[in-house]
Amino acid sequence: xxxxxxxDKILSILYESxxxxxxxxxxxxxxxxxxxxxxxNINILRDAGYLxxxxxxxxxxxxxxxxxxxxxxxxxxxxxxxxxxxxxxxFKSTGSTNIEAFKLATExxxxxxIVIADKQESGKGxxxxxxSSPSGKNIYVSLILRPxxxxxxxxxxxxxxxxxxxxxxxxxxxxxxxxxxxxxxxxGDKKLSGILTEMKGDTDSIxxxxxxxxxxxxxxxxxxxxxLRNTVSSFYMILNRITDRNDFLRQLxxxxxxxxxxxxxxEFSTILSIWKERADIINREIKVQQFNEIFTGRVxxxxxxxxxxxxxxxxxxxxxSGDINYL
Ligand code: BTN
Numbered sequence: 001x002x003x004x005x006x007x008d009k010i011l012s013i014l015y016e017s018x019x020x021x022x023x024x025x026x027x028x029x030x031x032x033x034x035x036x037x038x039x040x041n042i043n044i045l046r047d048a049g050y051l052x053x054x055x056x057x058x059x060x061x062x063x064x065x066x067x068x069x070x071x072x073x074x075x076x077x078x079x080x081x082x083x084x085x086x087x088x089x090x091f092k093s094t095g096s097t098n099i100e101a102f103k104l105a106t107e108x109x110x111x112x113x114i115v116i117a118d119k120q121e122s123g124k125g126x127x128x129x130x131x132s133s134p135s136g137k138n139i140y141v142s143l144i145l146r147p148x149x150x151x152x153x154x155x156x157x158x159x160x161x162x163x164x165x166x167x168x169x170x171x172x173x174x175x176x177x178x179x180x181x182x183x184x185x186x187x188g189d190k191k192l193s194g195i196l197t198e199m200k201g202d203t204d205s206i207x208x209x210x211x212x213x214x215x216x217x218x219x220x221x222x223x224x225x226x227x228l229r230n231t232v233s234s235f236y237m238i239l240n241r242i243t244d245r246n247d248f249l250r251q252l253x254x255x256x257x258x259x260x261x262x263x264x265x266x267e268f269s270t271i272l273s274i275w276k277e278r279a280d281i282i283n284r285e286i287k288v289q290q291f292n293e294i295f296t297g298r299v300x301x302x303x304x305x306x307x308x309x310x311x312x313x314x315x316x317x318x319x320x321s322g323d324i325n326y327l
Contacts, residue, residue, distance in 0.1 A: 006031055006033055006037065006041055007041045007044060007045060008071075008072075009030075009031055010027055010031070010038065010041050010042065010045070011045060011050070011062075011070065011072055012072050013026075013027055013030065014052065014060065014061070014062035015062060015072040015073065015076055017061070017062075018062055018076065019061060019062065019063060020061055021055075021058040021059045021060070021061045022059050022060055022061065023058070023059035024038050024039065024059050024060065025059075026059070027059075027060070038060075039054075042054060042060055048068055049065075049066045049067070049068040050062060050064070050065060050066055050068055051063040051064040051065075051066050065244070065246055067136075067218070067242065067244055067245055067246075069090050069116055069118060069245055069246060069249075070090065070246065071088045071090065073246035073247075074088060074246050074249050074250050074253075075088075075250075076250075077250065078250050078253065078254070079254045080112075080253050080254050080257045081257070082111060082112035082257060083112045083114065083143060083253040083254075083256055083257045083260075084112065084114055084249075084250070084253040085112055086109070086110045086111070086112040086113040086114075087104065087109055087110070087113035087114070088113070088114050088116070089104065089113070089114070089115045089116070090115075090116045090117070090118075091115070091116070091117040091118065092117075092118050092119070093117065093118060093119040093120070093121060093135070094117045094119075094120060094121065095120065095121050095122050096120055096121075096122060096123055096124045096212075097115045097116060097117050097120065097123075097140050097141060097142040097212060098124055098142045098196060098198055098210050098212040099124075100115045100117075100142070101113070101114075101115040101142035101143070101144055101210045101212070102198065102200070102210055104144065105144045105146075105200070105207075105208040105210065106200070109144050110144070110146075111144055111145055111146040111147075111208075112143075112144065113143075113144045114141060114142065114143050114144070114253070115141070115142045116139075116140065116141045116142075116249065117133070117140045118135055118136050119133055119134070119135035119136065119140075120133035120140050121133075123140060123214060124196055124212070125194060125196065125214075126194065126196055126323075127322075127323065131194065131196075131214050132224050132225060132228055132232075133214065134219050134223040134224070137217060137218040137219045137223060137236075138214065138215060138216050138217045138218065138219055138234070138245075139213065139214065139215040139217055139245060139248060139249065139252070140212075140213075140214050141212070141213050141249060141252070142210050142211065142212040142213075143210070143211045143212075143213075143256065144208055144209075144210060145157065145208060145209040145210070145211060145260070146206075146207075146208050146209075147206060147209065147260075147264060148206075149206065149264075150204075150205075150206075151199070151201055151202075151203060151204070151205065151206050152305075153305075154197070154199055154201075154206060154209060155182075155197075155305060155306060155307075155320065156263065156268055156305060156306055157197060157209060157211065157260075157263070158182050158183050158195060158197045158306065159182065159183070159268075159271060159272060159275050159306040160259045160260060160262075160263045160268075160271055161183060161195050161197070161211050161213065161256065161259075162179050162182065162183035162185070162195060162275060163179075163259055163271050163274050163275050163278070164252070164255040164256040164258070164259045164260070165183075165185060165193055165195065165213060165215070165252065165255070165256075166179055166185060166274075166278050167255040167258075167259075168248070168251050168252045168255045169185060169192070169193075171251050171255070172235070172243060172248055172251060173235075173239055173243075174187065174192070174235060174238060174239070177192065177278075178278060178279060178280055179275060179278045179279040180279070180281075180324070181279060181281055181308055181324055182306065183195040183197075187233050187238060188233070189231075190231060190232055190233035191216075191231055191232050191233065192215065192216055192232075192233050192234065192235070193213065193214060193215040193216065194213075194214050195211065195212065195213050195214075196211075196212040196213075196214075197209065197210070197211055197212070198210045198212070211256075213252070215235075215248070215252075216232060216233065216234035216235065217234060217235045217236065217243050217245060217248060218234065218235065218236045218242050218243060218245075219234045219236065220234070220236060220237065221237065259271055268304075269304065272302065272304070272306060275302075275306070276302060281299050281302075281308075282299055282300070282301060283298060283299065283300075284298070284299050284326055284327075285297070285298050285326070285327040286298075286299060286308075286310070286324045286325060286326055286327060287324065287325045287327055288308075288310065288317075288319050288322055288323075288324050289322050289323045289324070289325070290319075290321060290322035291321075291322070295312050295317070296312065296327060297310035297311050297312030297313070297317065298310065298311045300316070303318065305320070307319060307320040308320075308324070
């Protein structure tokens, strides 16, 4: 707890006794601060959105994080042993969590460290696009990975992440979704989440990998720019209720760690089979858009790396990058 300020320490104490009264005197004794300082910090926490009840007789009790992103809420009941156990950096606002995670990893940030933001000023999407990141509602998270694998296996982690995210959706009340190659998640034809995988290394070895995930949780259609409104969806639009971001992140970390460990144990084929079941892509006619060309064809299968095998007018082509659309 040495790195935390008194406000964080108070929050941590309140989380340890979630929903139960903790006396101001106990807090002030534990932290060696005055009871006035305790009150002042409790009020600041309340201003930040936390629902904290206070009484002269009983002290203080935390009733709800009220969807304010915070480390202690994520860690409460977290079942992982690596992800979310190291650094958890939370930004009120940042350019991109992937950029922040990249910086942290470059400075030595351990595998399992995560970077989260309430809002991204210029969230990065695939293929140079922007990821719309309205404030205070959705999930923008980046994970640091340091797998000891050859670089050519790194793209498989995109499939691993998509299956982990898909499991998280099932656990969070959205079982009816499809994965769109390589790693978008759609409900109907609307996009609910996207994943951006970035890597630092050379041809022989990987220094680190950043898995960035954006999930539209509590945003309404009006939170998105007009040009996206026909193509996006959110948990809120589907379930008509608010989803707690800390709970969602905890679930996501646990699903991610489960599949990442399976991948490291050499079980990628199991993960790929799950991906195929949830993607409904085999035999579909698609349009492929790559950097310098567009072509159409029928998907025959996925190879063992998760690349699409497409029959394009009799020519069999392997697709390992780019965008696809169903025809
Ligand atoms: C896509 O184009 O579908 C990928 C979107 C990935 C967005 C996430 S949000 C968290 C992380 N930080 C970023 O800047 N991008 C990813």
